[in-house]
Amino acid sequence: MVALDFGAVVAEWPLLLRGAAFTLGLTAVAAVLGVGLGVACGWARAWGPPWLRHLVGVYVELIRNTPFIVQLFFVFFGLPSLGVRLTPELASVIAMVINLGAYAAEISRAGIEGTPRGQIEAARSLAFTERQVFLRVVLPPALARVWPAMVSQIVIVMLGSAVCGQIATQELSYYANLIQSRNFRAFESFIVATALYLLLSVVLRQGLNWIGPRWIFGRVPQAGR
Amino acid sequence: MADSIVNIVALRKRFGTNEVLKGIDLDVKRGEVIAIIGKSGSGKSTLLRCVNGLEVFQEGSLEVDGQPLKHGDPRAMRALRQHVGMIFQSFNLFPHLSVGRNVMLAPTLVKKHNGPEAEQQARKLLERVGLADKFDAWPDQLSGGQQQRVAIARALAMQPSVMLCDEITSALDPELVGEVLRVVEGLAEEGMTLMMVTHEMNFARKVSDRVVFMHAGRIHEVGPPEQLFGAPQTAELKQFLSALH
Amino acid sequence: MIDFSLWDIFRNLLLAARWTVGLSLVAFAGGGLVALALLLARLAKLRGAERGVSLYVQLFQGTPLLMQLFLAYFGLALFGINVPAWLAAGLALTFYTSAFLAEIWRGCVNSIAKGQWEAADSLALSFSETMRHVIGPQALRIAVAPTVGFLVQVIKGTALASVIGFIELTKAGTMITNATFRPFTVYACVALMYFALCWPISAWSRQLERKLRRG
Numbered sequence: 001m002v003a004l005d006f007g008a009v010v011a012e013w014p015l016l017l018r019g020a021a022f023t024l025g026l027t028a029v030a031a032v033l034g035v036g037l038g039v040a041c042g043w044a045r046a047w048g049p050p051w052l053r054h055l056v057g058v059y060v061e062l063i064r065n066t067p068f069i070v071q072l073f074f075v076f077f078g079l080p081s082l083g084v085r086l087t088p089e090l091a092s093v094i095a096m097v098i099n100l101g102a103y104a105a106e107i108s109r110a111g112i113e114g115t116p117r118g119q120i121e122a123a124r125s126l127a128f129t130e131r132q133v134f135l136r137v138v139l140p141p142a143l144a145r146v147w148p149a150m151v152s153q154i155v156i157v158m159l160g161s162a163v164c165g166q167i168a169t170q171e172l173s174y175y176a177n178l179i180q181s182r183n184f185r186a187f188e189s190f191i192v193a194t195a196l197y198l199l200l201s202v203v204l205r206q207g208l209n210w211i212g213p214r215w216i217f218g219r220v221p222q223a224g225r
Numbered sequence: 226m227a228d229s230i231v232n233i234v235a236l237r238k239r240f241g242t243n244e245v246l247k248g249i250d251l252d253v254k255r256g257e258v259i260a261i262i263g264k265s266g267s268g269k270s271t272l273l274r275c276v277n278g279l280e281v282f283q284e285g286s287l288e289v290d291g292q293p294l295k296h297g298d299p300r301a302m303r304a305l306r307q308h309v310g311m312i313f314q315s316f317n318l319f320p321h322l323s324v325g326r327n328v329m330l331a332p333t334l335v336k337k338h339n340g341p342e343a344e345q346q347a348r349k350l351l352e353r354v355g356l357a358d359k360f361d362a363w364p365d366q367l368s369g370g371q372q373q374r375v376a377i378a379r380a381l382a383m384q385p386s387v388m389l390c391d392e393i394t395s396a397l398d399p400e401l402v403g404e405v406l407r408v409v410e411g412l413a414e415e416g417m418t419l420m421m422v423t424h425e426m427n428f429a430r431k432v433s434d435r436v437v438f439m440h441a442g443r444i445h446e447v448g449p450p451e452q453l454f455g456a457p458q459t460a461e462l463k464q465f466l467s468a469l470h
Numbered sequence: 471m472i473d474f475s476l477w478d479i480f481r482n483l484l485l486a487a488r489w490t491v492g493l494s495l496v497a498f499a500g501g502g503l504v505a506l507a508l509l510l511a512r513l514a515k516l517r518g519a520e521r522g523v524s525l526y527v528q529l530f531q532g533t534p535l536l537m538q539l540f541l542a543y544f545g546l547a548l549f550g551i552n553v554p555a556w557l558a559a560g561l562a563l564t565f566y567t568s569a570f571l572a573e574i575w576r577g578c579v580n581s582i583a584k585g586q587w588e589a590a591d592s593l594a595l596s597f598s599e600t601m602r603h604v605i606g607p608q609a610l611r612i613a614v615a616p617t618v619g620f621l622v623q624v625i626k627g628t629a630l631a632s633v634i635g636f637i638e639l640t641k642a643g644t645m646i647t648n649a650t651f652r653p654f655t656v657y658a659c660v661a662l663m664y665f666a667l668c669w670p671i672s673a674w675s676r677q678l679e680r681k682l683r684r685g
Contacts, residue, residue, distance in 0.1 A: 061665075061669060061672070062661075062665060064622075064668075064672065065622065065626075065664065065665045065668035065669045065672055066626070066661045066664045066665055066668070067626040067627075067629035067630070067640065067664060068626070069629045069630060069632070069633075069640060070629060070640055070643070070657060070660050070661050070664060071661070073640075073643070073644070073653070073657050073660075074653075074654075074657040074658065074661060077647060077653035077654075077657060078653045078654040078657045078658065079654070080653075081652070081653060081654040082654065155532075159532075159533065159534040159535070160534065161534075162534035162536040162537060163534075163536055163630065163633070166633060173534070173536060173537065176537075180544075186540070186544035186547075187541065187544045187545050187547075187548050190537055190540045190541050190544060191541065193537060194533045194534075194537040194538075194541065197532070197533050197534055197537060198529070198532045198533050201532040201533070202532065277592055278591075279588055279591065279592070299596070299597070302591075303594040303595075303596060304594070305594075306591065306592055306593065306594035307594045309592075310592065311588075311589075311592040313585055313588065313589065313592075315583075315585050316585075317583070317585035317586060317588060317589035318589075319586065319589070319603075319604055319608075320608065321607045321608055321611070330593070330595075330603055330604075331593035331594065331595060334595060334599045334603065335593065335594045335595060335599070376589075379593070380592070380593070383593060383594065
């Protein structure tokens with residue numbers, strides 16, 4: 001039988017911890033900016049002028065039909081040709097934000113379009129400005145409606161960030177690679193890293209489900225109560 | 226002398242900690258028409274669904290045609306269901322099959338009838354329920370009453386000895402109820418053993434041999450319709466009947 | 471430094487794209503078969519199937535595809551077999567696809583009214599007869615749109631196989647970038663090729679979904 005040595009990997013737990021923390025940090029920044037971008041795009045698709053709708057549509061389709069790794073390489077390797085110098089971390093965040101933004105756009109659009117007509121009419125009748133109507137009346141229930149899908153997408157982006165290690169962003173997969181290059185325990189390193197990612201995805205999902213009703217969209221009563 | 230076709234003794238059923246059937250005793254003779262009435266939540270549908278094994282009971286015994294129910298044995302259950310037909314409140318026709326194919330499916334697969342034989346039987350049954358011209362129609366093209374009549378034909382295709390009717394007109398618009406009840410009345414006249422959970426009191430009165438009144442998981446009164454509707458004994462039945470008017 | 475024309479770049483990428491398509495189809499077909507087996511096991515209520523399949527799905531959906539590829543590559547290497555990149559990638563993507571398809575199809579089957587199962591049971595149909603004649607056809611109709619949509623995910627997933635050395639479109643892009651020092655052009659071409667592969671399929675999936683909803 002094959003001899004597996006997990007000890008050599010677990011001994012490097014400080015590196016793994018640093019990597020996991022960085023992954024979470026990357027995800028947090030990307031989530032805030034990405035969802036923000038997504039909501040703006042969702043608004044544009046639902047209520048914006050036709051030219052903006054088309055523009056956003058092109059952006060969304062482009063991102064959703066190309067792999068994240070290609071988007072990342074384009075940002076990190078391609079943009080410097082235009083004179084833009086990016087650190088691996090910055091490139092990773094930018095790519096993740098652009099990626100999440102496109103998916104969040106579709107998700108939030110679905111939520112916004114599901115707003116009952118009466119809500120908007122009531123708000124307008126109360127002399128709210130359009131901005132207030134959107135931010136105060138439409139958006140919170142819309143986000144509540146689509147929160148499970150949004151959370152799933154954020155988790156997907158977090159898992160996708162593993163690729164950022166390829167451009168030397170010092171997140172979890174980067175350190176897993178580093179560890180295995182030192183002790184040649186490739187399989188064990190990646191198993192441990194995978195288990196950590198699994199843990200991160202559970203924690204992230206729980207966390208976001210907890211944060212949503214408390215900080216983002218408020219408690220919306222269930223239908224029928 | 227008519228023999229017993231469905232024999233229920235001391236049947237008890239729980240959903241989790243909630244006991245919904247608290248000791249049911251009922252003996253149904255071959256050819257009898259039984260109407261089961263009662264408030265929502267009294268356990269009527271659950272009792273009916275125990276007879277063909279869609280619900281599992283914890284205590285007591287249930288025998289159909291002398292055979293006890295063997296819940297764990299799929300083959301025994303399928304054998305049972307060839308003798309017991311069921312009509313549902315929501316029809317449950319197969320939407321991807323035409324009316325004719327809906328009726329033909331089970332005989333073809335289960336009783337191994339061949340194509341032409343099954344088709345002939347299906348056409349005859351559809352004629353019997355008044356839908357001879359709908360053989361090639363699709364379920365979603367039919368009214369509720371028509372769909373329910375197809376469901377009856379589908380169940381009859383298996384030539385059951387007992388038919389279970391679970392509130393079969395409750396989901397129908399009032400003007401469509403009559404056509405379905407007429408078909409059921411026809412079955413009763415031909416001597417089919419029927420167990421019907423129903424809210425149609427006039428129909429129950431007219432067609433059934435015995436009426437069973439259930440309340441809170443127990444049978445409170447059993448007897449011929451004149452007795453139950455004309456001279457209710459228990460307070461619950463009196464209250465139930467007065468609430469209907 | 472060799473001077474590559476745009477056409478040279480394009481042509482080489484196109485040749486590599488064959489492997490992207492090939493890997494995608496293999497993973498999709500293989501994954502579909504495994505998913506079907508898992509789904510049927512679950513529906514037939516085989517012992518341990520519900521728990522096992524649920525765990526299997528959570529594992530693949532809760533971990534990065536990149537890690538799954540690494541594990542396939544290095545895991546098989548442990549047994550002394552020198553695993554070619556295409557085999558590791560094929561295996562990893564097949565199981566990845568199977569988990570997602572099993573979950574998608576489970577959702578489709580669950581959306582079929584319980585009454586259909588009860589009607590089939592009441593007519594004394596066996597499990598396999600019920601699946602084949604009643605539930606299967608209805609589930610198939612509902613499942614076509616999301617299944618086609620997932621094919622896009624699989625195609626995008628093949629891009630990660632480049633990391634373990636499989637020479638498909640993305641890897642070719644990296645290699646050509648290294649040779650031409652024109653990353654902007656090359657990766658833009660790579661992106662456009664993925665777009666050309668994926669977008670028609672996405673559009674088709676949306677069309678299928680619209681047709682289904684209309685009736």
